[in-house]
Amino acid sequence: MKKFCLIFYWISLPLLIQAQTIHLVGSSDDICMNPAFSPDGKKLAYTKANYKGLLIFDLVSNSIKQITDEDAAGFAFKWSSDSKSILSRVSKYDYLKRYNAVKIFDVESGNSLPLTDYKTMMPYLPDWSNGDSEVYLPTKEGIEVYSTGKQKNTKIQKSELGGYVKNDKIIVHDFTTGNAQINIPIKNADIINLIISPDKNKVAFEIMGGNMYSMNADGTNLTNLGKGNRPRWSYDSKKIIYMIAEDDGHTFTESDIYSINPDGTEKVNLTNTKDLIEMNPCFSPDGKSIVYDVFDDGSIYLMNLE
Structure with a gap:
């Protein structure tokens, strides 16, 4: 906790001195975008150009690691409430045909849990439900619900x-x-x-x-x-x-x-x-x-x- 607070102190100091902003990552040659804080505030998830891949910026250790390089993984991804997993709809292409699948990525290991097969028709985005123990995916026919294998978080709304x-x-x-x-x-x-x-x-x-x-x-x-x-x-x-x-x-x-x-x-x-x-x-x-x-x-x- 002391180390975490110290890093935010050093982050905050230049913010106050230099127009209240600090550069974290990225450049014109290495485009980074769409950042989102983890619920515990200790990490950022972000993606590269065209929403390709997911990367984790650890604000405590000041380190970066990539957990997937899959297409569209960085579009509308969602952190789990315990900050340990990220939910995403990823894509792959067979010639010009696009296929989508829903996956959960473990932030620490980078391992993925596929919740669906790859499909050509997936117009909606998934989200967490039931205290992160389930994921729901809207479809044209209704709602599909998938078990995540995570223990239900009873502390959330x-x-x-x-x-x-x-x-x-x-x-x-x-x-x-x-x-x-x-x-x-x-x-x-x-x-x-x-x-x-x-x-x-x-x-x-x-x-x-x-x-x-x-x-x-x-x-x-x-x-x-x-x-x-x-x-x-x-x-x-x-x-x-x-x-x-x-x-x-x-x-x-x-x-x-x-x-x-x-x-x-x-x-x-x-x-x-x-x-x-x-x-x-x-x-x-x-x-x-x-x-x-x-x-x-x-x-x-x-x-x-x-």
Whole structure:
């Protein structure tokens, strides 16, 4: 614990002196992106260009290791609540045909546990459920549930809700009762990047070509948060962090990182730069810092918010 605190002290010191940011990993020749803190705050998982592979940056030992080099492993991956495993939908290609499979990766050993066979049709992403003892995968026919072999974590949120999107519908599935609630917040809209708050009380999402929204998990209190992309919740469910990006139809031209309350108040531009394209932010578990990647130089940075 002392070593962990000491490293964060030395990380925090240059943050305060040098515009509150520190370079962690990556370069234009070695693109790193999409970082996410482990729930215990001791590690970062991230991926390489085009979401290829998964790597672990250990903030205690200041070491890096790769746990897989599989295609798409770094897209929308999810940490287990005990910080020991990562869930991902990986891909492989046979000529031009893409096959997907769901796997769990052990962070320490890099060993993988396949939960599904490789399939050509897997439009939805998996998520943890039942205290990490199960994984659910939405399909066009319904919900598939797989055993993970992990012991149920009884300390995490008692509510067992999972969410996914079908066109303009948000389906919130209650694994405790087996019931599913279908909400249509904005008729005929294409909803993307849905994410449920850690306390399971709210959701955030964006409309393709439109704004970002929050609402209660039961479909009430829809709030227009304005323009925004790729929302993520703080661990205490009190804040949303996201980016506002611009593009020219081919590539990103600018982006800054913002935080906002779910009710639309206290919107803050955290980066506010004109010469950098900051993207894919993630809160630390204690909410005192964030990590994000910079599109321009292929690097991952840490910013102290205090």
